[in-house]
Amino acid sequence: MARSTVTIICSVFLVGLLLGPLISLINFSGLSLSLSNSDIAAIKFTFVQAAYSATLSTILAIPVAKALLRQNFWGKRFVVLILGAPFILPVIVAVLGLILVFGNNGIVNNLLNLIGLGSVKIYGFWGVILAHVFFNLPLAIRILLQALNDVPGEHYRLVSSLKLSFTQNFLALEWPVLKKVCPGIWAVIFAICLSSFAVALTLGGGPKATTVELAIYQSFFYDLDFSKAAQLALVQIVLVFSVVVASQFIVKPKTVFGLDIKISNHNLSDFQKIIDTVVIIITLLFIFTPILVIFFYGFSDVFSLPPSVFKAASLSIQIAILSSFLSVFLGLCLATNTGEIFGSLGIAISPIVMGAGTFLMLKNFGNPYLLAVPVTAMVNALVSLPFVIRILKPSAIEIRTEFENLSRSVGLNGIYWVWWVFLRRLKRQIGFSLGVASALSMGDLGVIVLFGSGEIATLPLKIYQLMGSYRVDEALASALLLSLLAFGSFALFDKLGRAL
Amino acid sequence: MKFLIFLTGIFLATLASANKPVLTVYAPDYFVSEWGPGPSIEEAFEKTCECDLKFSAGDLLPRLILEGSSTEADIVIGLNTDVTKKARETDLFAPHEQNNEALFLPIKWSDNTFLPFNWSYVSFVYDETKISQPPKSFDELANMKNNKIVIQDPRSSISGLALVLWVKEIYGEKAEEYWSKLAPNILTVTKGWSEAYGLFTSGEAEMVLSFNTSPAYHISVEEDQTKKAAIFDQGHYAYFELVGKLRNSNQPELATKFMQFVLSSEFQSLIPFTNWSYPSAQERSEWPEVFSKLPYPEKAYFVDEDKADKMRKKAIEEWRAALSQ
Numbered sequence: 078m079a080r081s082t083v084t085i086i087c088s089v090f091l092v093g094l095l096l097g098p099l100i101s102l103i104n105f106s107g108l109s110l111s112l113s114n115s116d117i118a119a120i121k122f123t124f125v126q127a128a129y130s131a132t133l134s135t136i137l138a139i140p141v142a143k144a145l146l147r148q149n150f151w152g153k154r155f156v157v158l159i160l161g162a163p164f165i166l167p168v169i170v171a172v173l174g175l176i177l178v179f180g181n182n183g184i185v186n187n188l189l190n191l192i193g194l195g196s197v198k199i200y201g202f203w204g205v206i207l208a209h210v211f212f213n214l215p216l217a218i219r220i221l222l223q224a225l226n227d228v229p230g231e232h233y234r235l236v237s238s239l240k241l242s243f244t245q246n247f248l249a250l251e252w253p254v255l256k257k258v259c260p261g262i263w264a265v266i267f268a269i270c271l272s273s274f275a276v277a278l279t280l281g282g283g284p285k286a287t288t289v290e291l292a293i294y295q296s297f298f299y300d301l302d303f304s305k306a307a308q309l310a311l312v313q314i315v316l317v318f319s320v321v322v323a324s325q326f327i328v329k330p331k332t333v334f335g336l337d338i339k340i341s342n343h344n345l346s347d348f349q350k351i352i353d354t355v356v357i358i359i360t361l362l363f364i365f366t367p368i369l370v371i372f373f374y375g376f377s378d379v380f381s382l383p384p385s386v387f388k389a390a391s392l393s394i395q396i397a398i399l400s401s402f403l404s405v406f407l408g409l410c411l412a413t414n415t416g417e418i419f420g421s422l423g424i425a426i427s428p429i430v431m432g433a434g435t436f437l438m439l440k441n442f443g444n445p446y447l448l449a450v451p452v453t454a455m456v457n458a459l460v461s462l463p464f465v466i467r468i469l470k471p472s473a474i475e476i477r478t479e480f481e482n483l484s485r486s487v488g489l490n491g492i493y494w495v496w497w498v499f500l501r502r503l504k505r506q507i508g509f510s511l512g513v514a515s516a517l518s519m520g521d522l523g524v525i526v527l528f529g530s531g532e533i534a535t536l537p538l539k540i541y542q543l544m545g546s547y548r549v550d551e552a553l554a555s556a557l558l559l560s561l562l563a564f565g566s567f568a569l570f571d572k573l574g575r576a577l
Numbered sequence: 578m579k580f581l582i583f584l585t586g587i588f589l590a591t592l593a594s595a596n597k598p599v600l601t602v603y604a605p606d607y608f609v610s611e612w613g614p615g616p617s618i619e620e621a622f623e624k625t626c627e628c629d630l631k632f633s634a635g636d637l638l639p640r641l642i643l644e645g646s647s648t649e650a651d652i653v654i655g656l657n658t659d660v661t662k663k664a665r666e667t668d669l670f671a672p673h674e675q676n677n678e679a680l681f682l683p684i685k686w687s688d689n690t691f692l693p694f695n696w697s698y699v700s701f702v703y704d705e706t707k708i709s710q711p712p713k714s715f716d717e718l719a720n721m722k723n724n725k726i727v728i729q730d731p732r733s734s735i736s737g738l739a740l741v742l743w744v745k746e747i748y749g750e751k752a753e754e755y756w757s758k759l760a761p762n763i764l765t766v767t768k769g770w771s772e773a774y775g776l777f778t779s780g781e782a783e784m785v786l787s788f789n790t791s792p793a794y795h796i797s798v799e800e801d802q803t804k805k806a807a808i809f810d811q812g813h814y815a816y817f818e819l820v821g822k823l824r825n826s827n828q829p830e831l832a833t834k835f836m837q838f839v840l841s842s843e844f845q846s847l848i849p850f851t852n853w854s855y856p857s858a859q860e861r862s863e864w865p866e867v868f869s870k871l872p873y874p875e876k877a878y879f880v881d882e883d884k885a886d887k888m889r890k891k892a893i894e895e896w897r898a899a900l901s902q
Contacts, residue, residue, distance in 0.1 A: 105643075115897055181725065181764065182780035200765035279772050282765045284730065284897040294768075295732040298636055301663055385611055436643055444649075446633070534610075534634075542610040544771035549778050 087410035088419040095422045095459060098434020099310055105437050106303035108311070115284075116305075119292040120312065122285065126202065126277075127270035130209035131263045137210065138217035138262070139255065141360045144353035145218070146225045156361065157222065160215040163364055165513060165567050167520025168212075168275040169537055170556040174367030175199065175208055175280070177374065184366065201282035208276040213266040215364055220265075224258040225251070264324030265467075271317050272424050275522070289313045293427045303433070310430040317425030322418060368560070375557030378550055386555050389539040390562060393519055396454045396535065397566055401514035404458035405507060408465035409500075412473035420466040423459045431456055432524030449533050453525045457518035464517070465510040469503065476502045508574010512567035519563040536562070597629045600831045603641070605655040607771075609634040614851035621843050628831050641667055651826035652835050654694065656819045657735050659742075659889075661691050662882040664821065671824040674833060679840050679858050683815050683877035691819040694839050695854040698813035698874055699739045700789040700806040701726065707783045711807040715747060718759065718807075724783040725764035727773040731893050734769045736816070738889070740786055742880050743814035745892040752892065756899030766900070788816065789874075793867045794853045805872075812876030817857070 112120075145157065163171065178184050179199040186196045199207060228250065236250050274290040281287065287295075289309055296305040411420045435452055439445035445452070476499060484494050500507070522537040534542070536559050543552040600622075609615040609632045619630045637653055638660055644650075646669065656664055664670065673692040680686050682696060701718065703711055712718040718726070729737030748755045764782045767773040777785035789806040796802060820839055826832045838844050842863075845856035849868050861869050880888065 115894075118901065176776070176779070176781060180776075180779075180781050279765065279767055279776075283760075283763065283900045284732075284766065285901040291733075291768075295730075298639055299733050301638055301642060301660075303642075383611065433639070433643060440644070440647070538606070539610075541771060542606055542612070544775050548612060549775050552775070 083410050084413050084416050087407060088416060091407065091411070091419055091459070091462075092422070094455070095426050095431070097438060098431045099307060099314075099426070100434070101437045102303060102310075102430055102434040103307045106307065109302070109304040109308040112308075115287070116292060116309065118285075119287045119289050119309075120316075123271055123273075123288045123290075123316070126205050126209070126286070126288070127267045127273075129206050130213065130270040131267035133206060134210050134213040134217045134266050135259050135263045137214055138221050139259075140356050141214075141218050142221035142225055143251070144356045145222055148350070148353045148357065156357075157219070160219055160364070161567075162368060162564065163212050163215050165516035165520070165563055166212075166368065167537065167556070167559050167563055169522070169540060170371055170520070170560050171211065171367060172208060172276060172279050173553065173556055174371045175211060177370045178367045179204075179207065184370070200280060202286060204280035204282060205273075205277050205286055208280055209266075209270050209273065211364065211367070212276075213269065214360075217262045217266065218360075220262050221255075221258060224254050228254055261324060264320055268317050268320045268324070268421070268424055271320065272313060272427070289316070290427055293429055297429050297433065306427075306430055306433075310427040313427060314422070314425045318422060321421040321425070325414070325418060371553065371557055371560060375554040378554035379557055382551060382554055382558065385534075386536070386539050386543075386551075386558070389534045389536045390558060392450070392533065393536040393559075394562065394566070396450060396457065397515040397518040397562075399451070399454040400457040400461070400518040401511045401566075401570070403455060404461045404465050404514040404518075405469075405511050407458065407462055408469050408510060409473070409503075409507075411462075411466055412469040414470075414474075417463075417466045417470055421463045423462040426459070428456055428460065428521075428524055431459070435524070449525060453535070454518070456524045457521050458514065460521065461514040461517040465514055468510040468513065469506050472503055472506050473499070504577055505574045508570050508572070508577075511574070512570035515566040515570060516563040519566060520559060597627065598828055598831060599629045599631055600626070600651050600828050600835060601631050601633060601649050602652040602654055602835070603633050603635070603637055603650040604653075605637060606634045608632075608655050608852075614847055617847050617851060618844060621847065622835065622838055625838070626831060626834055628828075630835075638664060638667075641669060645669075646825055648823065648825070650823050651828050651832045652820060652822055654818075654820040656691060656821060658691075658817050658819065658879075658882065659735055659738050659885055661688070661819065662886050665690060665882075669823055669825065670821045671826075673820075673822060673836050675836055675840055681858060681860050682817070684879045691821045692836065692839060693817040693857040694820050694844070695848045695852050695857055696815060696817045697788040697790040697854040698806075698877070699736060699743060699816050700787065700791075700808070700813055701784050702777070702787040702789075702791045702804055702806050703784040704777075705803040705805050711805065712809075713807070714809050714811055715744065715755065715759075718809075719755065719762060721762055724762065725781075726759075726762050726784040726786065727764050727776045727782045728766055728786040729770055729773050730766050730768055731896060734767075736770050736786055736788075737766075738893075739814045739816055741892045741896050742885060742888060743878055745888055745895075746814075746878050746880060747811055753895035753899050756896050757902065760900055760902065763900070788854065789813065789871060790849075790854045790868065793849070793871060797850065797867050808872050808874050810875070812878050813874040815877040815879050818852075818854070 145153070176183060176199065179197060180186070181196070181199075183199070189196055198204070232250060236246060241249060272290050273288055274294065277286050277288045277291050281291075289312060293306050293309045293313070296302045296309065408420070411417065432452070435456070436445050439448055439452070480498050480502070481494075484490075484498050489497060520537060522535075522541070525533065525535050525538055536555060540552050540555045540559065543549075543555060604615060607613050615632050619632065622630050633650070637656060641648055641650070641653065641664070648669065653670075670690050672689050675692055677686045677689070680693060682693060686693060701712075708724055712721055728740060731738040731741040744755060745752045765776070767776070770787065773785050774787060774791075776782055777787075784807070787806075789808070792804045792806055795804040820836065822832045822836055840858045842859070845859045848854060848856040849865050855864065855868060
């Protein structure tokens with residue numbers, strides 16, 4: 078009873094937070110009802126690129142996850158851990174890194190030139206897909222690896238003792254797992270890519286690659302057509318929300334418990350070992366070269382950055398802390414199946430529209446600029462909420478089903494239950510989700526653009542300022558600083574969650 | 578004792594600044610940052626005005642529209658000619674009350690609401706070490722082989738829109754055809770100027786849509802003489818940045834004083850090396866040498882706001898259609 082009340086209150090609160098601004102914007106400017114050719118083109122492109130990105134990420138993740146499952150090597154745990162890096166890497170940094178690697182003057186093209194081969198083109202449709210795969214492939218690998226790991230070792234032993242053919246082996250062992258997990262992975266990545274903005278900005282290559290979020294940006298900041306921005310924001314909500322709801326029906330993960338027997342790889346052929354090794358190495362190169370390149374280019378200038386950059390960094394840290402705690406608090410209240418559906422609205426809603434609407438709402442009560450920091454923190458919290466809920470929900474449900482009756486029978490209720498049982502048992506997931514939320518907030522340009530006044534600038538905003546003043550080297554150094562802060566806050570919270 | 582004097586000093590200083598009237602100036606982000614003209618303009622103006630100039634950074638027009646008549650802005654600086662129509666329609670601006678005759682611009686200025694404070698020619702900037710024979714016209718630009726250009730999206734960038742209007746002025750009904758011809762030479766289209774220029778300086782493209790004054794930055798700050806603007810015989814689109822005074826300002830006298838200050842030689846002399854553009858109210862002979870020596874076109878294109886408003890939609894749609902092929 079009490080729990081569902083909490084979920085309901087939080088859901089209502091959340092829907093108010095998310096839709097209130099949109100409604101107040103519509104109230105202010107009206108709602109455009111006709112879609113132009115370029116709007117339709119944007120909706121189409123958004124759909125197509127998200128479908129390609131999700132499909133490629135999911136398919137490519139299968140051989141990598143299988144290779145990582147089969148092969149045991151020194152540093153494997155570290156490799157799996159660090160696969161989380163691209164996901165929390167600030168988008169602006171990742172795009173810079175990808176250009177330095179795959180761009181016209183990047184490492185790959187220079188190498189291809191050296192051996193006299195043609196060149197790869199990062200700008201355009203495939204550039205957007207490349208960047209989305211860069212962000213989401215590691216995510217897909219991790220979810221898949223987890224699922225394959227959950228197949229009890231006994232199954233593998235049994236199957237290998239039956240001496241089945243490759244196809245039979247696949248059908249008996251892996252297909253049931255893939256069938257269960259892949260649609261969910263696909264849907265998550267699809268939803269993330271639907272609201273993509275910054276990637277298409279630089280790598281899109283032209284007006285063909287306009288996503289809905291980019292069209293919202295254009296109509297808001299440039300055409301000053303707020304009613305069009307509101308309309309496109311509504312379109313985006315419907316698109317993303319329907320995908321999220323649909324995925325809830327497709328994905329029903331169930332864990333099979335085994336005896337935790339390690340899978341041995343002694344009966345793998347040498348050929349398979351070589352293939353697996355190559356797959357793992359290529360994946361690592363693809364994922365880490367762009368990150369390493371930023372380190373390489375930015376490192377020399379980090380310590381000579383002007384004080385204002387460090388001031389901006391400190392503001393970004395404060396916002397990240399505030400925002401991650403808010404996000405995890407909401408996440409804990411909404412860690413149920415229904416809660417997840419509402420929480421997912423966070424990726425559906427346009428931050429620009431949310432910022433503008435919040436501004437209009439606050440205007441009635443005083444000076445909205447004084448609230449720039451808390452508003453930015455709140456919007457960032459809502460944006461990371463879907464991911465936070467995803468992390469918290471499975472364990473939260475497990476704890477409830479396993480411990481609730483037992484606790485009740487010994488009279489542990491209400492706030493005591495939450496403190497002594499629920500939060501204690503969830504601390505690892507809480508640490509992990511605080512880490513993810515703080516890192517995402519750190520890298521988010523967010524609504525500060527709308528609210529920022531002279532003295533208030535976050536680190537991503539500072540990077541744009543540097544780039545806008547011809548200072549590319551300092552922008553790269555600041556990008557490195559931003560990545561260090563994002564990884565640092567992730568590692569810190571994650572560690573705290575494990576240690577406490 | 579010394580400490581007491583110090584404390585009193587601080588106290589008096591706070592008191593003094595607390596009593597000073599505040600002039601609120603809305604400006605774009607780049608303008609206010611420590612690398613833009615904002616800080617030195619603030620310092621210079623505060624010396625004479627007995628006031629506290631406060632910059633507030635952000636996107637100017639969306640903010641003004643959301644705030645409406647309750648805006649705290651007294652002055653808005655950093656608007657440009659392509660948005661003046663929309664800015665005028667907000668009915669928030671008052672006449673600038675300055676003499677347009679004081680301006681030295683490539684065109685005659687007759688607007689009494691918005692006052693230009695700097696300007697330059699929209700141009701393609703190239704790397705001399707990579708392009709030895711720069712194009713001298715739009716046709717030559719389209720016929721370049723092996724050289725790539727980065728441009729900005731006219732739907733999200735002022736310089737991007739300037740280019741689209743410039744092409745439309747030159748090619749008229751054949752603009753879409755021209756864009757199709759140019760398309761293979763365009764590496765990518767970015768949201769704004771910064772991303773495009775970053776791609777150029779990091780060697781991704783040999784050429785970028787920018788301003789004929791951009792090389793001045795490389796010459797004076799980096800001592801790099803290799804960045805040049807390609808000058809087209811057909812003439813260039815002139816780009817002005819503007820300042821306006823708010824009708825509902827609660828510091829009308831200070832605001833007027835600021836508008837006068839914009840045309841003063843002190844303000845004008847700050848512009849070249851902080852905003853990397855030409856000052857609007859100085860003759861060429863008064864400019865710093867780096868600027869007066871920059872190559873410039875014979876002819877200036879300028880599309881007034883009513884005409885621009887009529888052309889815009891069609892010109893952008895043609896651009897979009899041609900580049901979406």
